[in-house]
Amino acid sequence: MPRRRLRDLVPDSPVMEDPTRFPDRMRIHSRGPVDGTLDLPGSKSLTNRALLCATLADGTSTLTRVLDADDTRVMIHCLTRLGGSVTKTGETVTVQGTGGSLHASPQPLDVAASGTTARFITAAATIADGPSIIDGTPRMRRRPIGELLATLLSLGADVEVLGEEGGLPVRVAGGGLAGGHAVIDARRSSQFVSAIALAAPYAARDTSLEFRDGVLVSRPYVESTIEVMRAFGVHAELHQKGMQVPRGEYQPILYEVEPDASAAAYPLVAAAITAGSVTLPGFRRDSSQADLAILDVLTAMGCRVEWTGSEVTLTGPAHGLQGVEVDMGRMPDAVLAVAVAAAFATGSTRLTNVSNLRIKESDRLAALETELRKMGVEAEAGPDWLSVRSGLVHGAEIDTYEDHRMAMAFTLAGLVVPGVVIRDPGCVAKTWPTFFEDLERLWPEGGRVARVPAEDGGTTTRLVVAIDGPGGAGKTTVSRGVADRLNLPHLDTGAFYRAAALAVIRSEVDPDDAGLVAEVVRNAEYDYRDGVMLLDDEDVNDAIRRPEVTSYASKLSVVAAVREVLVGHQRAWVERQGGSAVVEGRDIGTVVFPDALVKIFITARPEVRAIRRAGELTDSAESLAGIALELERRDRRDSTRKTSPLRSAPDAVAVDTSDMTIDEVIDRILEEVGQRSAGS
Numbered sequence: 001m002p003r004r005r006l007r008d009l010v011p012d013s014p015v016m017e018d019p020t021r022f023p024d025r026m027r028i029h030s031r032g033p034v035d036g037t038l039d040l041p042g043s044k045s046l047t048n049r050a051l052l053c054a055t056l057a058d059g060t061s062t063l064t065r066v067l068d069a070d071d072t073r074v075m076i077h078c079l080t081r082l083g084g085s086v087t088k089t090g091e092t093v094t095v096q097g098t099g100g101s102l103h104a105s106p107q108p109l110d111v112a113a114s115g116t117t118a119r120f121i122t123a124a125a126t127i128a129d130g131p132s133i134i135d136g137t138p139r140m141r142r143r144p145i146g147e148l149l150a151t152l153l154s155l156g157a158d159v160e161v162l163g164e165e166g167g168l169p170v171r172v173a174g175g176g177l178a179g180g181h182a183v184i185d186a187r188r189s190s191q192f193v194s195a196i197a198l199a200a201p202y203a204a205r206d207t208s209l210e211f212r213d214g215v216l217v218s219r220p221y222v223e224s225t226i227e228v229m230r231a232f233g234v235h236a237e238l239h240q241k242g243m244q245v246p247r248g249e250y251q252p253i254l255y256e257v258e259p260d261a262s263a264a265a266y267p268l269v270a271a272a273i274t275a276g277s278v279t280l281p282g283f284r285r286d287s288s289q290a291d292l293a294i295l296d297v298l299t300a301m302g303c304r305v306e307w308t309g310s311e312v313t314l315t316g317p318a319h320g321l322q323g324v325e326v327d328m329g330r331m332p333d334a335v336l337a338v339a340v341a342a343a344f345a346t347g348s349t350r351l352t353n354v355s356n357l358r359i360k361e362s363d364r365l366a367a368l369e370t371e372l373r374k375m376g377v378e379a380e381a382g383p384d385w386l387s388v389r390s391g392l393v394h395g396a397e398i399d400t401y402e403d404h405r406m407a408m409a410f411t412l413a414g415l416v417v418p419g420v421v422i423r424d425p426g427c428v429a430k431t432w433p434t435f436f437e438d439l440e441r442l443w444p445e446g447g448r449v450a451r452v453p454a455e456d457g458g459t460t461t462r463l464v465v466a467i468d469g470p471g472g473a474g475k476t477t478v479s480r481g482v483a484d485r486l487n488l489p490h491l492d493t494g495a496f497y498r499a500a501a502l503a504v505i506r507s508e509v510d511p512d513d514a515g516l517v518a519e520v521v522r523n524a525e526y527d528y529r530d531g532v533m534l535l536d537d538e539d540v541n542d543a544i545r546r547p548e549v550t551s552y553a554s555k556l557s558v559v560a561a562v563r564e565v566l567v568g569h570q571r572a573w574v575e576r577q578g579g580s581a582v583v584e585g586r587d588i589g590t591v592v593f594p595d596a597l598v599k600i601f602i603t604a605r606p607e608v609r610a611i612r613r614a615g616e617l618t619d620s621a622e623s624l625a626g627i628a629l630e631l632e633r634r635d636r637r638d639s640t641r642k643t644s645p646l647r648s649a650p651d652a653v654a655v656d657t658s659d660m661t662i663d664e665v666i667d668r669i670l671e672e673v674g675q676r677s678a679g680s
């Protein structure tokens with residue numbers, strides 16, 4: 001499929017990727033090792049820098065391999081509003097420069113969710129011939145810009161914040177920059193420095209910036225800025241503690257945008273984690289794109305990297321990746337892909353110096369921690385670090401937080417483990433609209449990487465471990481242990497029947513009036529948190545274990561209307577946990593989650609179950625024989641009732657726990673999880 005081309009640009013609104021092209025959720029297919037060559041989209045950073053330089057240049061520039069994505073469309077939209085003229089010719093873009101005379105935009109400039117556009121356009125608007133207002137999405141409004149505004153003020157610009165302090169929207173008066181010396185706080189974003197550098201050649205004087213505390217975060221991005229400016233004929237200089245930008249004019253040129261090194265992270269990690277191989281053409285070995293240093297990180301994790309001219313090939317290790325400890329300060333955008341690689345490595349990985357990930361498209365450290373944990377990975381985020389240790393990794397529904405890199409990184413995880421579903425996959429359009437299609441080229445045989453999951457209530461796409469069986473077989477202890485080992489939530493559905501029984505007993509309605517009973521059950525509220533059953537927000541864990549509740553729960557569970565209500569609550573509970581859980585009960589594999597990936601039916605000989613039950617009922621005066629009799633009675637009722645009788649699903653694995661220790665049972669179930677996950 002050819003790369004998408006820039007659309008005809010409408011001057012009065014950013015032309016964004018059609019969001020309806022993407023489904024709400026996409027299921028990723030786990031595939032074998034990748035083996036292919038991928039022509040990556042152009043670098044977003046370089047594209048947006050080159051578009052601005054070309055618009056300021058005096059004459060016509062031609063840019064090739066321009067990235068066509070939301071962030072670059074937004075940049076083009078704003079530049080067009082400021083008087084630039086940008087048109088596409090086949091795969092290249094032609095820019096009629098303005099010779100540095102930008103025209104103020106009568107309508108607000110919408111930077112949408114693009115950080116580079118927000119910062120670059122705010123600085124560029126200072127040299128326009130009148131005032132402009134710059135605004136963006138709610139998330140963009142919360143991203144910082146105050147440091148940039150402060151420095152623009154000290155360089156003689158007139159800027160005003162219209163909304164919350166330090167964020168968009170802002171009004172930039174225009175009329176020119178004075179230039180001169182200024183201090184800039186570049187501890188949170190290098191884009192403030194790049195923004196000023198790009199506009200500064202058009203100031204009245206040479207500009208010299210001094211970094212507050214001598215700190216410049218993400219320095220390589222400023223190096224990229226200088227490289228692009230140099231290509232357009234302006235020679236700025238970056239020092240340890242500041243930079244100098246001379247007055248000057250950009251020259252119109254033919255500029256080839258290098259492929260995007262941040263995008264390269266995804267096919268590279270795909271090769272690393274599938275023990276495959278990928279070749280990426282078009283890079284310079286001395287590229288200013290810092291994200292290319294992911295090659296060093298993956299080498300340290302055990303991959304092999306080879307350069308042939310401008311092509312780089314990475315091969316993943318046949319026997320698994322190794323964890324690493326690495327300072328990611330120079331390549332923050334690569335952190336998400338590396339974190340996913342770490343999820344499949346032996347040993348632990350620690351990624352440090354990544355505090356500014358908290359102010360990107362999402363709070364990426366928090367997002368990574370939450371979503372990796374959903375997949376059974378031990379992840380922990382600190383203020384400026386992330387640690388990752390592999391576990392029994394399994395599929396899950398992944399929230400992407402409107403963050404393209406979350407969607408792309410977790411798609412890779414789905415290539416290795418089945419059951420990964422990406423929510424809102426359309427967010428990839430921000431930087432790589434054809435990500436899913438492009439990824440498919442990594443397998444010589446082709447075939448789909450993603451598809452829309454069947455609309456089935458979602459039960460087929462998650463890792464549900466259904467554990468059914470009669471009372472006293474050891475379900476609860478074993479289920480808790482399995483959930484612990486898989487890092488999944490655990491749900492005891494029996495507690496719902498018990499809580500419903502308690503609600504009915506407390507209501508004092510006639511327990512034989514099915515209609516009234518169902519009404520009471522329907523009106524109560526149920527929740528289950530960390531092993532505690534809540535009935536109408538009250539902890540009823542002890543109350544529901546009383547003998548009269550136990551006995552009535554069994555009778556109540558025969559009522560179809562009651563089952564219907566409680567099954568609904570149980571499914572909703574699992575949904576709220578992200579769709580994966582270890583669920584124990586009597587009808588989980590047959591009724592509640594008939595599509596559960598793993599179904600276990602655990603039993604034990606009656607006398608063993610009676611002994612175990614007796615152990616649970618410490619304050620019971622009942623004899624063993626009495627307990628055995630009661631168990632038998634409940635079994636009979638559970639197995640012979642019309643609605644959802646206790647029986648093993650045909651595809652369940654039977655485990656007789658009579659002569660097994662708890663750990664043996666847990667190991668047996670985990671073995672089954674491993675096999676089913678690998679086979680699906």
Ligand code: DC
Pocket residue numbers: 471493494495497498553554555557584585586587588634638
């Ligand atoms: O597992 P337990 O003893 O806590 O269950 C209490 C009652 O609820 C028991 O009589 C069986 C019934 N039950 C059911 O019918 N379906 C379930 N999924 C779970 C429990």
